[in-house]
Amino acid sequence: MAGNNGLKLVLAWSFVGIPLAWGVIETLFNAMKLFQ
Amino acid sequence: MAASFLARERTVAAPGYSRWLIPPAALCVHLCIGQAYAFSVFNLPMTKLIGITQSAPDDWKLTDLGWIFSIAIFFLGVSSAVFGRWVEEGGPRRAMFTAALCWAGGFLISAVGVYIHNLGLIYFGYGFVGGVALGIGYISPVSTLIKWFPDRPGMATGMAIMGFGGGAFIASPLSVWLMREFSTSTHVGVAETFIVLGLVYFFFMMVGAAIVRVPAPGWVPAGYVAPAAPRKLITINNVFVYEALKTPQFWLIWWVLCLNVTAGIGVLGQASAMSQEMFPGRITVSAAAGFVGLMSLFNMGGRFFWASMSDLVGRKNTYFIFFALGTVLYAIVPFAGGSGNIALFVGCFLIIISMYGGGFSTVPAYLRDMFGTQYVGAIHGLLLTAWSAAGIFGPVIVNYMRQYYVDHGVPKAQAYNTTMYVMAALLVVGFICNLLVRAVHERHHMQQTAEAGAGALGAARSAR
Numbered sequence: 001m002a003g004n005n006g007l008k009l010v011l012a013w014s015f016v017g018i019p020l021a022w023g024v025i026e027t028l029f030n031a032m033k034l035f036q
Numbered sequence: 037m038a039a040s041f042l043a044r045e046r047t048v049a050a051p052g053y054s055r056w057l058i059p060p061a062a063l064c065v066h067l068c069i070g071q072a073y074a075f076s077v078f079n080l081p082m083t084k085l086i087g088i089t090q091s092a093p094d095d096w097k098l099t100d101l102g103w104i105f106s107i108a109i110f111f112l113g114v115s116s117a118v119f120g121r122w123v124e125e126g127g128p129r130r131a132m133f134t135a136a137l138c139w140a141g142g143f144l145i146s147a148v149g150v151y152i153h154n155l156g157l158i159y160f161g162y163g164f165v166g167g168v169a170l171g172i173g174y175i176s177p178v179s180t181l182i183k184w185f186p187d188r189p190g191m192a193t194g195m196a197i198m199g200f201g202g203g204a205f206i207a208s209p210l211s212v213w214l215m216r217e218f219s220t221s222t223h224v225g226v227a228e229t230f231i232v233l234g235l236v237y238f239f240f241m242m243v244g245a246a247i248v249r250v251p252a253p254g255w256v257p258a259g260y261v262a263p264a265a266p267r268k269l270i271t272i273n274n275v276f277v278y279e280a281l282k283t284p285q286f287w288l289i290w291w292v293l294c295l296n297v298t299a300g301i302g303v304l305g306q307a308s309a310m311s312q313e314m315f316p317g318r319i320t321v322s323a324a325a326g327f328v329g330l331m332s333l334f335n336m337g338g339r340f341f342w343a344s345m346s347d348l349v350g351r352k353n354t355y356f357i358f359f360a361l362g363t364v365l366y367a368i369v370p371f372a373g374g375s376g377n378i379a380l381f382v383g384c385f386l387i388i389i390s391m392y393g394g395g396f397s398t399v400p401a402y403l404r405d406m407f408g409t410q411y412v413g414a415i416h417g418l419l420l421t422a423w424s425a426a427g428i429f430g431p432v433i434v435n436y437m438r439q440y441y442v443d444h445g446v447p448k449a450q451a452y453n454t455t456m457y458v459m460a461a462l463l464v465v466g467f468i469c470n471l472l473v474r475a476v477h478e479r480h481h482m483q484q485t486a487e488a489g490a491g492a493l494g495a496a497r498s499a500r
Binding site for chain 2: 005008009012013015016017019020022023024026027028030031032033035
């Protein structure tokens, strides 16, 4: 049960985390213009 | 078959189901509906649907397109208030499924509107149908998260509501990329982008609906012991959704949210123009865009940080921090502008905007403390009308006051000063409203045993 849960957790968090991380990185790159 | 899949009973978690699967389920919905904050990326392309390279006489005007977002936010407040009880009693899966249908449907209707060049259809599609999706989707995971995380309700709802702030980060670059891929020399590509977004969001939200579970009756996290008696401002009783409207606490928290949001939303919408006008020649257009991006990050991060912090210091104290610190920071902004201190100006607004986001994410747990867990989602839905009201107050105050002072000869760099003091004054009023919040009188409590208390007694099962 614990191993099964672990895989589900990795998949579920990756499913939402990867797009969010991509969006945050894109925004951070744009935000750097403030300091240039 | 489909109805039973959506039924609340079918979403009751089996023993051993990890509660940490619930935040990603909630994020699946909130990251999608958070696209609303990025809708403005379509405004300019939609002014060139006929002219392609520049606006033709029959093309839509920006002022007409601005109504799409306003209508959607209006119906967010209306639908969360109207459907709150339905969401609460029907369970999170049915609500998430409905939100997914409406959200995708809104995009598809709007794609038709773009294709046949009918703005009314977009008002209906994205504004009304999409607005209903926003309201239902926004409140759908809130009470579920609170029930799964009785030990950390602020952190749990903060994670979900952080997704609403973060949705724009994904939607904005994705929409720009899609429009670029679909555009040709005779075509802007907005309709196709709407179709793709609608389908992608539907899939994403359905994954959330499939994952989500409600805890079994009596379930509590391992090691958690629910308080047997209410603490000063944390009840173990429940208040019925419409009974909450009869309590002063509901209206005080309504004003707390409304004033906190009013102070933030006005500057959020005007951040780009304000920074350029207060620092002419020093903050360029692209730097201002970077400033707006940074504010969005703090808006999102603040939702998680402040809501998590509220689990440690208490909800009322968290709002005291928002109002006291916010008042000081708003009062400092004119000084930062006058002295030309960009770092101070940027720092003030980043903290202010983090507290704006924190106000949204901390309020569900505040309501839980006041009114119990049973109808917290529905009560939260009613409270979101404060957001709709603030969506009108905030921009109106900032825009009209600025215009008034510019029309009366005040230099643009100083035109925002009085507005900042007005915002500080609003936060003082919010501080007083928060100060007046007391525990709900017992005559408003429902008769049954409080779920939290029952949970402590019947903690037969637990899961991590």
